Amino acid sequence: MxxxxxxxxxxxxxxxxxxxxxxxxxxxxxxxxxxxxxxxxxxxxxxxxxxxxxxxxxxxxxxxxxxxxxxxxxxxxQVQEIVNQSTWWEIRGTDWAVLFSALAVTLLCLPLMRINNWWTLVVGGVLSGIAHASLTVKGGHLATHGVLSTSRFWNKIWTRFFIEFLGSYSSHMTHEYHIKLHHPHTNIIGLGDSSSWKMPGLSRFPYMFVAPMALPIITPFVAISQMWGLWKPMFLFACVVLSGYTSNVLLLVYISRFSVAGAIAFIILNRAVMMIPYIHVNIFQHIGLxxxxxxxxxxxxxxxxxxxxxxxxxPLLDYCFGLGISNCHVEHHLFPKxxxxxxxxxxxxxxxxxxxxxxxxxxxxxxxxxxxxxxxxxxxxxxxxxxxxxxxxx
Structure with missing residues (x-):
């Protein structure tokens, strides 16, 4: 020994x-x-x-x-004393401001990409991809933990909006895996050990730098496979995701002048902009500890x-994924609310x-x-x- x-x-x-x-x-x-x-x-x-x-x-x-x-x-x-002395702006307002800024960037990029110029298309695509990551990851994460509102009803609405309507993943499965498993059983083998992020069949470079780009395509199908047999949540999820995709396509077609096929291709590429660092952040903060x-x-x-x-x-990771996921993950796990x-x-x-x-x-x-x-x-x-x-x- x-x-x-x-x-x-x-x-x-x-x-x-x-x-x-x-x-x-x-x-x-x-x-x-x-x-x-x-x-x-x-x-x-x-x-x-x-x-x-x-x-x-x-x-x-x-x-x-x-x-x-x-x-x-x-x-x-000690923490409760700080919270009790904090203003609404500190407790919720600052994070809402970040989410509204991401929504504003997304809307401003729509007419920008209408200009018949490759540079504006690329700039608009990258900026809206960063904004999309902020809305779906940061917004969805905060909503899942019930942080965005004191009302349970409104937190459920925001969860469906950020995670399902914009992100095409299941809010139901997010709650099952993230709230019920990951947080109470962090790094406990067989429960919250982050093993769901592992793909042993892929070697290091495909996993770290190529496979994440496929997440926008496979995410809704993974969610459906996880919910199979839970027919009501699965039906609601499918309806919300389809309405989200349809709304996105219509905005690109009527404002940015994309074709329907071009709009679908753009959505996939746009949502893949921050997927490589997204995978990295999720594995860096628990695996190996x-x-x-x-x-x-x-x-x-x-x-x-x-x-x-x-x-x-x-700054990029903090904006896209939120401080609770990036720079303050320890604090978030101790005080998830x-x-x-x-x-x-x-x-x-x-x-x-x-x-x-x-x-x-x-x-x-x-x-x-x-x-x-x-x-x-x-x-x-x-x-x-x-x-x-x-x-x-x-």
């Missing part, structure tokens, strides 16, 4: 930082790397089958002194501290709290994560991840 200190240093194996010291008598956190070799092969095989992994994988036992883990309620009180067994999962605060990563500020702007506002408090209690606060550059995933694609995106068994010591 090899014992590895979890200290303040870059972990070259998986590209993230941990910040807890190892001390005597097992009172502080230490990570024991246990090779998958034991005295009792049958017991080992049963354990592997229970965890949903194949023989020959590496396991880690993570021993943590529970008395040293801070209570989430302490951080929650700590993964836990569902039978030995950590406390919520430690789970989010070790299983979630922020990307450094990037807060808007993107509020996640940014509480970020210094969360960061200081983590550092004060020796919890890892993980943050990386987009380019750094991209290099890591291209370099270690097989390890991160094809092979099953190492599982941590969380053992709390009183």
């Amino acid at each position: 090899n014992i590895m200190d979890v200290s303040v240093k870059d972990q070259k194996d998986d590209g993230f930082k941990t910040t807890t010291e190892q001390t005597k008598n097992g009172l502080r956190e230490r990570r024991s790397i246990v090779e998958d070799k034991g005295k009792n092969g049958k017991m080992q095989q049963k354990q592997q089958q229970r965890d949903g992994v194949s023989p020959g994988e590496k396991h880690e036992n993570l021993y943590v002194a529970l008395r040293e883990l801070p209570a989430f309620s302490h951080l929650n009180r 700590s993964m836990y067994s569902k039978d030995d999962r950590p406390t919520r605060l430690y789970q989010m501290a070790t299983g979630v990563l922020n990307l450094n500020r990037n 807060l808007s993107d702007n509020m996640c940014l506002k509480i970020k210094p408090v969360v960061s200081a709290f983590f550092k004060q209690h020796n919890l890892p606060y993980q943050e990386r550059n987009y380019s750094e994560r991209l290099h890591l995933f291209v370099d270690k694609y097989e390890e991160l995106m094809v092979n099953a991840p190492t599982i941590l068994h969380f053992v709390g010591i009183q």
Whole structure:
């Protein structure tokens, strides 16, 4: 058995930082790397089958002194004080302004693309593609979490509008996968482990730089396959998506003077503009970090501290996907009911709290994560991840 200190240093194996010291008598956190070799092969095989992994994988036992883990309620009180002192503009207005700006860009690009010039067509297509990503990803994400309004009714309307009408994916399945699985079971093997983003049949460059361009075509069909048998939600979804596509085609035909075939082709290309970074952001922030067994999962605060990563500020990513997905993902996972702007506002408090209690606060550059995933694609995106068994010591 090899014992590895979890200290303040870059972990070259998986590209993230941990910040807890190892001390005597097992009172502080230490990570024991246990090779998958034991005295009792049958017991080992049963354990592997229970965890949903194949023989020959590496396991880690993570021993943590529970008395040293801070209570989430302490951080929650600090955040609630900030929220109570914030204005409506800070809580919701700023994010609505971003969404309205994206809608305005989309509408302004329609007459721009009417000009018989390739440059205006390209500029209009790229700008409206960026705006579309902001509306569907940022808007859909906020609506799914019920952030855009205090009314459940209006949040459902906005969810259908941003995710289904504009984005052609199912709001029903978004709630099932994102709210019920991903958030409560972040990086728990077999539940919210981000495995749905993996396609082991594709090699690194097709997956990272080519396959995402097909998402606008396959997205509605994937949604239908996921909802098959749920006839009412599937019927409503089909109606909303068809009305969204029809509206988009009509706008392009009557304002931008496209043919029907040209309008359909443009919609597909337009929606693919930000799909490559969209895939990247979704895999960069969880895969390659700590993964836990569902039978030995950590406390919520430690789970989010070790299983979630922020990307450094990037104006394009922040605008298209929202700060809660890009730069403040840790804060979003801790407080999913807060808007993107509020996640940014509480970020210094969360960061200081983590550092004060020796919890890892993980943050990386987009380019750094991209290099890591291209370099270690097989390890991160094809092979099953190492599982941590969380053992709390009183």
